[in-house]
Amino acid sequence: MAFDWTDYLQLARELAKYGTDAGHRSAVSRAYYYVYPLARSRAECNGFVLLPGEGTHAQLWRVFKGSPDANCQYLATIGNRLKEKRVLADYDAAYGRLHEDTSGLLADAATFDPAREVAAPPAESCQHAPVAL
DSSP: OOOOTHHHHHHHHHHHTTOSHHHHHHHHHHHHHHHHHHHHHHHHHTTOOOOTTSOHHHHHHHHHHTSSOHHHHHHHHHHHHHHHHHHHHHHOTTOTTHHHHHHHHHHHHHTTOTTSGGGOOOGGGGOOOOOOO
16 A cells, blocks of 8 residues: 555644644654655656656656746645754754745645646646756
């Protein structure tokens, strides 16, 4: 049985309710890792292939950002913001706005809900060839 990535989003919501730094940091991280595999799967269904020499996350969000489809560009903006905040949450001991940022980041992650139209435009609208590095 395939893993249901929405479990990560639900877990993120529960972790944020703890109200602790650890809960908020873990929530931000789980929210990002809810979004990333959904976006990657979508891109791979449209021919996205990872290229050596650059991180997979940067490549993925660049493909979404470079799409002519406004929905894909919107998802790139959210994906990049979540990634940036996830890195802060995972590695920066002095993430000062952690508690303030968490609810907005969880809301951003929820826009990737496959049931929402913005997260699931027709497959061909997110089609984009890999960019040579």
